Amino acid sequence: MLFLAIKNLVQEKTRLLISVGGVAFSVLLIMSIQGLYQGWSNKIGEYIRTVPADYWITQTGATDMFHTPSVLPLTVRDFLTGVPGVASAKPFSGRRVAFAHNGKDINVYVIADDTEINVGAPARVVEGKAVPDKGEIIIDRVVGRSENIRIGDTIPVAGRTLKVAGYSEGGYILSFSFAFATKEDAESILQLPGATNFFLVTVKDSTDANEVASRIEADPAVDAITKDRFVENNTNIVRDTFLPIILVLLLIGIAVGMTVIGLTIFTSTIEKAREYGVLKAIGVSNRRLYTVVVEQAVTAAVLGYIVGADLALAVSAAAGTFVPEFITEIRWLDAAWIFAVTLAMAVVSSLLPVRRLARIDPAEVFRA
Amino acid sequence: MSVVSVEDVSKTFGAGHTAVTAVDHVSLSVDAGDIVLVMGPSGSGKTTLLSMIGTLMSPTTGRILISWQDTSTLGPAQLSRLRLKEFGFVFQTFNLLSALTAEENVMMPLVTAGVPRKEARAKARMALEQLQLGHRLRNLPRDLSGGEKQRVAIARSLANDPRLILADEPTANLDAKTGQDVTLLLCETACRENRAVIIVSHDQRLRTAAKRVITVEDGRLTAEEPGEHNLNCRMHPGTAPS
Numbered sequence: 001m002l003f004l005a006i007k008n009l010v011q012e013k014t015r016l017l018i019s020v021g022g023v024a025f026s027v028l029l030i031m032s033i034q035g036l037y038q039g040w041s042n043k044i045g046e047y048i049r050t051v052p053a054d055y056w057i058t059q060t061g062a063t064d065m066f067h068t069p070s071v072l073p074l075t076v077r078d079f080l081t082g083v084p085g086v087a088s089a090k091p092f093s094g095r096r097v098a099f100a101h102n103g104k105d106i107n108v109y110v111i112a113d114d115t116e117i118n119v120g121a122p123a124r125v126v127e128g129k130a131v132p133d134k135g136e137i138i139i140d141r142v143v144g145r146s147e148n149i150r151i152g153d154t155i156p157v158a159g160r161t162l163k164v165a166g167y168s169e170g171g172y173i174l175s176f177s178f179a180f181a182t183k184e185d186a187e188s189i190l191q192l193p194g195a196t197n198f199f200l201v202t203v204k205d206s207t208d209a210n211e212v213a214s215r216i217e218a219d220p221a222v223d224a225i226t227k228d229r230f231v232e233n234n235t236n237i238v239r240d241t242f243l244p245i246i247l248v249l250l251l252i253g254i255a256v257g258m259t260v261i262g263l264t265i266f267t268s269t270i271e272k273a274r275e276y277g278v279l280k281a282i283g284v285s286n287r288r289l290y291t292v293v294v295e296q297a298v299t300a301a302v303l304g305y306i307v308g309a310d311l312a313l314a315v316s317a318a319a320g321t322f323v324p325e326f327i328t329e330i331r332w333l334d335a336a337w338i339f340a341v342t343l344a345m346a347v348v349s350s351l352l353p354v355r356r357l358a359r360i361d362p363a364e365v366f367r368a
Numbered sequence: 369m370s371v372v373s374v375e376d377v378s379k380t381f382g383a384g385h386t387a388v389t390a391v392d393h394v395s396l397s398v399d400a401g402d403i404v405l406v407m408g409p410s411g412s413g414k415t416t417l418l419s420m421i422g423t424l425m426s427p428t429t430g431r432i433l434i435s436w437q438d439t440s441t442l443g444p445a446q447l448s449r450l451r452l453k454e455f456g457f458v459f460q461t462f463n464l465l466s467a468l469t470a471e472e473n474v475m476m477p478l479v480t481a482g483v484p485r486k487e488a489r490a491k492a493r494m495a496l497e498q499l500q501l502g503h504r505l506r507n508l509p510r511d512l513s514g515g516e517k518q519r520v521a522i523a524r525s526l527a528n529d530p531r532l533i534l535a536d537e538p539t540a541n542l543d544a545k546t547g548q549d550v551t552l553l554l555c556e557t558a559c560r561e562n563r564a565v566i567i568v569s570h571d572q573r574l575r576t577a578a579k580r581v582i583t584v585e586d587g588r589l590t591a592e593e594p595g596e597h598n599l600n601c602r603m604h605p606g607t608a609p610s
Contacts, residue, residue, distance in 0.1 A: 004468070004476075011467035278463040281424055282524070283452025284480050285445055363424040365463055366415045366536045 001288055005295035008268065015264050016300065022260025023304020023342060024311060029253035030338050031312035035328030037246050041238045043327050045231040046170045047178050050123040051092070053200035054209055056230040057216065058223050064233040065109070066096070070197050076222060080199055083215045085207035090119045091196035093186055096176060099157045106147055107176035108139065110157065112186030119200060122180050127151060128166025132182055136165035140177035142324040157181075158189040172327065174238070254345055257304070262349035265297050269353040273360050280362035289357055294350045301346035305339055370436070371531045371564040372398040372421055377430030378587075379416050390416040392587035393430070400531065403555050403565045405578035405595060413587035414568040415536060421566065422455055422534050423447045435531065452481055456525025456563075458535035458554060462517040464509040470496060470520045471505040477527045495523040499553065515546035522554045526561075533558050535567040539574070548573050 009016050048065070057080065062070035072091075080089035094111035113120040113132060121131070122138055128151045132138050137157065139149060144167050149155060153164050162181060171178030181189065190197075201216070201224065203209045213224040225233070269276070276289055312330060319326040374396040380389045390413040398404055406414050419425040420432060423439050432439045434454055442450060457463075464473045474492035479485060496505060499519045509517055518538060525533050535554065539547025551567065555577040558565045567574060575581055578595030 001479075003472070004465070007467040007472070272466075274463065275465050278457075278459070278465070279476070280448070281422070281451065281457055282477050282480075283448050283450075283455070284476075285448040287445075288480065361424075363419045365457075365459055366419055366424070 001292045002295050002299075005292045005299060008272065008292070009296050009299055012268060015268060016303075019261055019264040019300035020304045020307060022264070023257050023301050023345070024308035026253045026257030026260070026345070027305050027308025027338060027342060028311045028315065029256070030250055030341070031309060031330060031334070032315060032328065033246050033249050033253070034334045034338065035312065035316055035330040036326070037238065037242060038331060038334060039327035039329040040174055040242070041235045042329055043170070044173045044238055045235040047123050048231050048234055049227075050170070051200060051227075052118075052202065053092075053227055054203045055201040055213060055216070055224045055226060056092075057089070057199035057201055058225060060221055060223050062223065063225070064230070064237065065094070065198075066234065066237055069095075071192065071195050072197070072199065072222065073195050076199060076219075079219060080201060080216065083212060085204050085209075085212035085215070087202045087204040088200075090114075090117045090200045092119055092198040092200050093183075093190055093192055093196045094120070094178075095190050095197065097158050097189060099155055101147055101149060101155055104147070106143065108143070108157070108179035109171075109173075109176055110137075110179050110181055110186055110189050112183045112190070113138075113180045114183040116183075120180065120183075120186075122166075122168035122178070123170040124168060125166050126169045128164075130166065132165050132180055132185075134182050134184060135161075135163060136181070137162040137185070138166040138168050138180040139164055140171045140179070141167035141169050142172040142327075143177045143179075145324045158191075160185065160188060172325070174325075254341060257301075257342065257345045258349040261297050261300055261304075261346055262352055264300070265293060265350060266353045266356065268296070269293060269356050273356075274365065276357055277360045277362050277365045280360065281365045286358060290350075290354045293353045293357060294347060297346040297350040297353075298343060301342045305342045309335060309338075369400050370397050371400050371402075371434070372396070372566075373433040373436075374417075374421065375431050375433070377417075377420060377427040377432060379413070379420060379425065380428045390587050391420065391427070394584075394587070394589050395430075396582070396589065398532070398564045398566060400564055401559065401562045401579075403559060403577055403579045403595065403597060404567070405574050405581045406566060406568045406584060407570065407572075407581060408584035410570075412584045414584050416587075417584065418534055418536055418566065418568050421532075422457065423451055452477060453528060454531050456528070456530040456533040458518070458521050458525050458533065458538045460537035460540045462509070462514070462521050462541070464517055464520055464524075466509055469506050469508055470501060470512065470516075470523075473509070473520055474523045474527050477524060481528050491527065492523070495526060496520065498557075499523050513546075514542045515550055518542060518546075518550045519553065522550065522557070525554075526557060526563075529561075531563060533563055533565045535565065535569075537569055537571075538567065539569060539571045544573075547571065552577050 059070040059072055062068040077089050080086055094109055097110050098105045098107050111120045126141055151164050154161050203212050216224040316328040377394050379391040380387050408414050420427050471492050474495055475488040478488035501519055538551050551574055576596045579597045581593050581595045583591040
């Protein structure tokens, strides 16, 4: 009966366009939001993943780079290097700092780029200098483009004027981004005399990492957090902040899709009530007729999904070009569950038309 | 052999003071090859009787047997299957599916009955060609004249080789000549293939096709007389009676 469902759909082109458009809009909304969520989640962990460490050592109670402050005296390094199994322990300094530019506050997370110990370098430099000199700073390209800060421009950071020497990539995190200054400049900005924020610990090969972590945590002033856990703790910021909003928007998207398909298929069923009555009269079972209605809804939904998914990909690409903060990642897994949701939307929205169909009396067909 | 047996059937709508008896203790038997014209004034219960015979409505009392099977013992799904196999319907307003071509309309009961699409298409094509609609296979109902639509409806009603064809006012929406031509075509085709036909109509000219004429008044069967059947019922070569 699929051919009847398709013929019924195609017969009323305007209604088909409305159905497909409604679903497409819904899919576009859901996929874009999911893509943004995924993109931001990935971005926030992207830089941290590049930092060479088996463990991040934090002040006790600090779990990530953004929510909880961690300040550790540099003397902790001596303790760490003395722990059996520790290959290296390097200080990592950085914190969030705001600066004014063109009348707007811009937040950056300034990291000390210590070339002597190879800690704090940008993940990727895409333009300009890879290593800042004294009085220079490397900022994320997204911020450079969105705030119109060019290489060579100067920006005031915590009372110092720094010249933008390069653009890095992969360090944009929603409302702020990573920036990289020399160790000396960073110490001056961060005001951490004799202290640092974290230590990056690497464990010797053939050593039980968990055991090393236990030994480190014997010092009650510090916590040892695995790299993966530290990445997760940081990406959870996106989840905690945006998940409720995303869920609401997803529900709105689903409701829009269901309403549009439901209404268009319902009106089509009402208009074709007599024809469905004829089909009942000539011996088509109710079950088959329900299938026709569901097939109509599913066909419209699949077409809407194809259009919506294509639009989402196009919008992501285009918006990313014009709005650098629009960082999306549309995964196959997400495309698959959104497709499943779209099919579910179609089936659920068929229930009302199916109920109407069930009430059609085939004897009505004998009435002129 | 009796195709339909209506045994003391009544149909009452509503209850109490507002009850209306549309069909009142009607008994009737229709055999294979019969062409029965049911006549009577508007509101006499003709269409209600036809709906009950077509299993689209259940009697209040009495029973209807189709090929010796008591329809009151069948559930909705079994009744659907019975209609699909045993009945062909021709309606006053043609009732073709507007989204489907003439050919697809005729294919519909075949496909529903499980005939493979290719075979169904071939059968539909042949049926339409026999009714001189070979040039209209791909046309949608909106592009067909009233007579053509009714011929497509006839082809559809015959598609599954039903034993019984039920036609409700088949000439009502056609001009006089077309109406008569189309109905005679239906009767001739059915007669050649030994199918039973029950036609509900006001059209006196259809007496020439009918073998029996039944009059219904106030829900009761008041008269039965022989029709003026003068159709050519010779079989086409290779067409076997069902």
